Amino acid sequence: MTQAIALYIHVPFCRRKCPYCSFVSYDYREADIPLYLSTLKNELGRRAGGECISSIYFGGGTPSLLPSEHIGDLLSTTSSLFTVNKAAEITIEANPGTISQRYLTAIRQLGVNRLSLGVQSMNNTELRLLGRIHTGEDVREAVRFARGSGFENLSLDLIYGLPGQTLADWQHSLDEVMAMEPEHLSLYALTLETDTPMWQAIKEGSLPDIDPDLSADQYELAEDLLAAHGYRHYEISNWALAGRECRHNQTYWQNWPYLGIGVAAHSYLEGHRLANTKSLDEYLADFSGNSSPAPEMDEKISPELELAETVILGLRLCEGIDMDKMQRRFSLDVLAHYRRQLEAMVAAGLLEQTDRHIKLTRRGRLLSNEVFWRFLPE
Ligand code: SF4
Known part of the structure; x- marks a missing residue:
C-alpha cells in the first residue's frame, strides 16, 4: 500500500x-x-x-x-x-x-x-x-x-x-x-x-x-x-x-513524506528535501505558465541522514523513539548503532531509556539542541 x-x-x-x-x-x-x-x-x-x-x-x-x-x-x-x-x-x-x-x-x-x-x-x-x-x-x-x-x-x-x-x-x-x-x-x-x-x-x-x-x-x-x-x-x-x-x-x-505547495513551501518526497523559492514574485512567475520550475533547493537524503533525522525528529516527541518501530523501518538496532551518543546523553541526564523507548528527560527538553546535533552523521 x-x-x-x-x-x-x-x-x-x-x-x-x-x-x-x-x-x-x-x-x-x-x-x-x-x-x-x-x-x-x-x-x-x-x-x-x-x-x-x-x-x-x-x-x-x-x-x-x-x-x-x-x-x-x-x-x-x-x-x-x-x-x-x-x-x-x-x-x-x-x-x-x-x-x-x-x-x-x-x-x-x-x-x-x-x-x-x-x-x-x-x-x-x-x-x-x-x-x-x-x-x-x-x-x-x-x-x-x-x-x-x-x-x-x-x-x-x-x-x-x-x-x-x-x-x-x-x-x-x-x-x-x-x-x-x-x-x-x-x-x-x-x-x-x-x-x-x-x-x-x-x-x-x-x-x-x-x-x-x-x-x-x-x-x-x-x-x-x-x-x-x-x-x-x-x-x-x-x-x-x-x-x-x-x-x-x-x-x-515521524519523518514521513509530505508535499508543500506555495511560496517557500518545503516538501519531503521520495528521499528528497525540496523547497520552493521564497520570493513571492518569483513564485507567481514560475508557476503561472506551463513550465515546471526546478525547486530552489533539492537535497537527496542519504540513508544515514534519513536515520539521523528520524531519530532527531522522533526525540521531539515526549514518548521518544520506539526501538521496535525503528528496527522494522531501518532493519537495524538503533541502540547498538548510536551506543556512544546514547550512553553520553544518558550519563548527562538529557536522555533516558524506558522499556523499548528512548526519550528526552525534562532537562533534556530544555537542552534538546545539545542532544540533537550528536546524532548527525560525521
Ligand atoms: S507577520 Fe505576524 S501574523 Fe504574519 S506570519 Fe509573521 S508573526 Fe504571523
Whole structure:
C-alpha cells in the first residue's frame, strides 16, 4: 500500500509584518491573493500524482485572509487531483482580528475541521510589543466564533520569553487560555533572527534582552500548569487533550513524506528535501505558465541522514523513539548503532531509556539542541 502523505499549503499574506517575524510573509500584498490562488492551483496540478492525502494544513502568513470561496476552491482542486482520506484532518491557521463567525461557519462547512489561532499573549501590552493587530478581547471573541461555528478541535498558540515578560505575566496568559478550554496548545520560545526589527531594538538597548534562564522557568511552569489541567505534553512545544494531538505535524516528527505547495513551501518526497523559492514574485512567475520550475533547493537524503533525522525528529516527541518501530523501518538496532551518543546523553541526564523507548528527560527538553546535533552523521 502506498504511504499517505500530508499536504501543506503556504499562504504568505499578513495585514502587518510583526517585528519579531522571520516567516515568509508579506504585508501590503493582499491584492495578489486572486493571482496567488490560481498559481497554487497550477502548482497542485503539476505536483499531483494521485497520492493519498492524510491531512491538509493551511499555514502562513495568515491563511484566514483567504476568502472562504478560495479555501473551498483549493479543497475541491485537491480532491480532484488526489485521494483525500475521508477522515483527513484539515487545519487552518487564523489570526484573531481577521475572522468572523460567518467566515468560520463557511470554512467549517467546507470541511475544515481544526482551527489554530495565533493568540501569542493575552496581555495587551505584550501584544502591542509583538506588533499584533488583535487584543485579548479579540481572542475571546474568536474562540466564541470558533465554538459557535462548530469547531470542536481548537488549538491556541502562545509565545514566551518576551523582552520584559515576568513569570507572573506568563502565568496570566496561560491561565486565560486554559479558561477557554482549547483542545490543543502550542507554546513557543521567542527566537529572533538578526534581520528582525525586534532583534535590532534589543541590540540597540531600547528593549531588554531575552533572559534564557527566565524562559526556561516559564517553560517548566507551563509543563506543570498544563499537566494539572489535563493536557498531555506530547511534543517539545505541544500539549493536547487525549486524542487531540495534531496529526499533520506528527507526519513531520515521524519523518514521513509530505508535499508543500506555495511560496517557500518545503516538501519531503521520495528521499528528497525540496523547497520552493521564497520570493513571492518569483513564485507567481514560475508557476503561472506551463513550465515546471526546478525547486530552489533539492537535497537527496542519504540513508544515514534519513536515520539521523528520524531519530532527531522522533526525540521531539515526549514518548521518544520506539526501538521496535525503528528496527522494522531501518532493519537495524538503533541502540547498538548510536551506543556512544546514547550512553553520553544518558550519563548527562538529557536522555533516558524506558522499556523499548528512548526519550528526552525534562532537562533534556530544555537542552534538546545539545542532544540533537550528536546524532548527525560525521
Ligand atoms: S501574523 Fe504571523 S506570519 Fe504574519 S507577520 Fe505576524 S508573526 Fe509573521
